[in-house]
Amino acid sequence: MKRIIISHETRQLFRSGAFRALLLLVAGALAFAAFSGQRSIDRQVDGAMAATAFEDAQRAKMRADTEAYEARLAAQGGKYEFAGARHAPGAGPPQGTNAGVVGAQTAKYLTLPPTGLASFAVGQSDIQLNYVPVSMNPTHTTTNNLELENPLNLMTGSFDIAFVLIFLLPIFILAISYDLLSSEKERGTLAMILAHPISLKELLASKIIARAGVLVASILGLGLVALFAVGTNLDSADTWARFSLWMAATLLYSMFWFAMAVMVNVYGRNSAANGIALAGTWLALVVVLPTLVSLLATTIYPAPSRMELTVAARDAQTDAEKTYMARLDEYYYDHLEFIPEGDERATDFLTVAMANRNAIEKAVRPLYDEFQGQLNRQESLVQRFQFVSPAIMMQLALNEVSGTSADRYEHFLNQAYDFHARWGEYFSVKFLQRDPLKPADYDQFPAFEYQEEPFGTVLMRLVPSLLGMIVLLTGALLIPFLRLRRYQVATS
Amino acid sequence: MLQATKLTKSYGEIEALKGLDMTVEGGDIYCLLGANGAGKTTTISLFLNFIRPDGGTATVCGLDVTEQPLETKKLLAYIPEQVMLYGNLTALENLRYFSQLGGHDYSQEEYRDFLRRVGLEEEAVDRRVKTYSKGMRQKVGVAIALAKQARALLLDEPTAGLDPKASNEFSELLLKLKSDGAAILMATHDLFRAKETGTRIGIMKEGRLVDELSTGEVSHADVEKIYLQHMHAGGHYAQEGAGSA
Numbered sequence: 001m002k003r004i005i006i007s008h009e010t011r012q013l014f015r016s017g018a019f020r021a022l023l024l025l026v027a028g029a030l031a032f033a034a035f036s037g038q039r040s041i042d043r044q045v046d047g048a049m050a051a052t053a054f055e056d057a058q059r060a061k062m063r064a065d066t067e068a069y070e071a072r073l074a075a076q077g078g079k080y081e082f083a084g085a086r087h088a089p090g091a092g093p094p095q096g097t098n099a100g101v102v103g104a105q106t107a108k109y110l111t112l113p114p115t116g117l118a119s120f121a122v123g124q125s126d127i128q129l130n131y132v133p134v135s136m137n138p139t140h141t142t143t144n145n146l147e148l149e150n151p152l153n154l155m156t157g158s159f160d161i162a163f164v165l166i167f168l169l170p171i172f173i174l175a176i177s178y179d180l181l182s183s184e185k186e187r188g189t190l191a192m193i194l195a196h197p198i199s200l201k202e203l204l205a206s207k208i209i210a211r212a213g214v215l216v217a218s219i220l221g222l223g224l225v226a227l228f229a230v231g232t233n234l235d236s237a238d239t240w241a242r243f244s245l246w247m248a249a250t251l252l253y254s255m256f257w258f259a260m261a262v263m264v265n266v267y268g269r270n271s272a273a274n275g276i277a278l279a280g281t282w283l284a285l286v287v288v289l290p291t292l293v294s295l296l297a298t299t300i301y302p303a304p305s306r307m308e309l310t311v312a313a314r315d316a317q318t319d320a321e322k323t324y325m326a327r328l329d330e331y332y333y334d335h336l337e338f339i340p341e342g343d344e345r346a347t348d349f350l351t352v353a354m355a356n357r358n359a360i361e362k363a364v365r366p367l368y369d370e371f372q373g374q375l376n377r378q379e380s381l382v383q384r385f386q387f388v389s390p391a392i393m394m395q396l397a398l399n400e401v402s403g404t405s406a407d408r409y410e411h412f413l414n415q416a417y418d419f420h421a422r423w424g425e426y427f428s429v430k431f432l433q434r435d436p437l438k439p440a441d442y443d444q445f446p447a448f449e450y451q452e453e454p455f456g457t458v459l460m461r462l463v464p465s466l467l468g469m470i471v472l473l474t475g476a477l478l479i480p481f482l483r484l485r486r487y488q489v490a491t492s
Numbered sequence: 493m494l495q496a497t498k499l500t501k502s503y504g505e506i507e508a509l510k511g512l513d514m515t516v517e518g519g520d521i522y523c524l525l526g527a528n529g530a531g532k533t534t535t536i537s538l539f540l541n542f543i544r545p546d547g548g549t550a551t552v553c554g555l556d557v558t559e560q561p562l563e564t565k566k567l568l569a570y571i572p573e574q575v576m577l578y579g580n581l582t583a584l585e586n587l588r589y590f591s592q593l594g595g596h597d598y599s600q601e602e603y604r605d606f607l608r609r610v611g612l613e614e615e616a617v618d619r620r621v622k623t624y625s626k627g628m629r630q631k632v633g634v635a636i637a638l639a640k641q642a643r644a645l646l647l648d649e650p651t652a653g654l655d656p657k658a659s660n661e662f663s664e665l666l667l668k669l670k671s672d673g674a675a676i677l678m679a680t681h682d683l684f685r686a687k688e689t690g691t692r693i694g695i696m697k698e699g700r701l702v703d704e705l706s707t708g709e710v711s712h713a714d715v716e717k718i719y720l721q722h723m724h725a726g727g728h729y730a731q732e733g734a735g736s737a
Contacts, residue, residue, distance in 0.1 A: 004589070004592040004593060005593070008589050012578065012580070015580050187576055187579075188572070188574055188576025189576045189577065189578060191540075191542065191570065191572060191576075192570070192572070192575070192576055192577070192590065192636075193590075193593060194540070194542065194565075195540055195565060195568060195569070195570035195646075196565055196590065196593040196594045196640075197561075197562040197563070197565040197566045197593075197594065197595065198562075198565075198593055199561070199562065488542075488543065489537075489540075489542040489543070
């Protein structure tokens, strides 16, 4: 019985030009979103690669110098010596032997590898770059120069698959089901159908199954196409696990909107009223509530502006430089005879500069921690308030699934900070001990390998969003289920 | 076959049915007459379980329609004032869909045969029904009832607005169904058709069945006279109505 209605409904859908046009539109939007998401991820990956290549070349050159120096010593004899920092090239040991110079002048780029599904939801990754430079400079400079993107782009977010799913998919679903019962009632076919041994519940369920079937097949099909087109690591189980979760989240979200259409329909109003009610629901849940939650987060936990952070860093630097100049001037004034020659003085400069960096780091650190702390508090407030709107839950779930969530980024940053400390210590100790870097030492530099979170952690973070959607969906299904018996087939 | 026992239904303040008792046997064409709002459509809607009664029972072949709605709907066919079909499907596709909903499936040829039997022009069968006239749609409605092999038919002013020829053809179809033993309950305003086609006539007024006639025992003129008497009796026009009748 139900099969008859399902196939009838499916045929009716495909006979409608509006439906075919809508389907095409969604497919087109998804294709464009996949392309746009991929471009955004590619830009990052390319950026990371270019930056890494540049820095690696710098270090390779320094290493080549030390190799040449070592070879020259082997041929001519002499001691392998430490070179003082200097700006003009000269005779003697190359700059590559000075750990302070290598550590300060070259940076190590750490990359957060994108997951296989990264292009599906760009998330915040356009403002939180997936590669950060680590050098002996203070920590805050690591994440400082990230907002390179067009601000308008940052404001509107990127046109990725998550955007299409969250904003456009509900419109598509509502467009094909806002008049689920009302159109049959208005056309007069509802009475014709219900004069047959079909219950209203069966009819509704079959109509939804027909629509959801078409939709799920399309999404699954288009999702797979997108995965093969823009996904990466297709041979990894992680990618497929993520894709399954992506599909599950998309299904839950879609079913919620179908349930909303059913709910509005069982109240028995006409199609126009249903359309308006559902458009209002969409506006409230997808646009208004997420904006309010975000507003709430930034109002309760306002982040100090980046500008403030930058100004504070400058102030600290200026202060340090001022005291450094004063101290140095004073020192040389008193001990004119100690004015070191060339190299020696420059070495002192580097030492003091390194000390200054420590001072700056100390001065800026509280502000930086406050900045990061506020961002984290904003994030956790959004996490707590996600349950007011399926759109927020969906966004968080998709970011999580795509590996572009704030939590994964923080996990990466923490590793980056640890590495920053290791990197700085390695070079500063060698420098202070005036321990010359040998070519072989270049292989001993601290190495960074991103440790991916266990998949269980990702799943645990997904639970609230997915569970929230399940609860919301159940509620949205229960109301029409209870209300259905009061539905008036005949009005008189 | 169709039986209403003490059937009552109110819409808010308005009492649409006040304890209706009636029976329609197989082979009967029972015509319900009455002014608009007398409760004819409400009676039919109650038999279809489209609305729930406030009291009393409606049964089809002994089955209570509220307790076994799906079972009773297998036995029923319904032809409303406007048979509404899917405009973008052909007559044959519509017939097939509704037949399948009723749990029947026939061959392509059998469907064509049903449509032929109700007198639908051959060339119209494969045309989308949005181009159909009302008469043609009513014929498809009868074909649906035929294909469903319904034991009882509920018709709500099915001939309203049909031209005399179409109306006559429709009546012929009803007589065929009647001879097959179906119980037919038809709400109508057409006294002439009621006398001509019906076997029994029930006159409803303000939610009550006020009179029942066997069409064999009365003339056309009698039907009209009795009907008008009832319409004028009682209510606000009681005095002048009684005088003029």
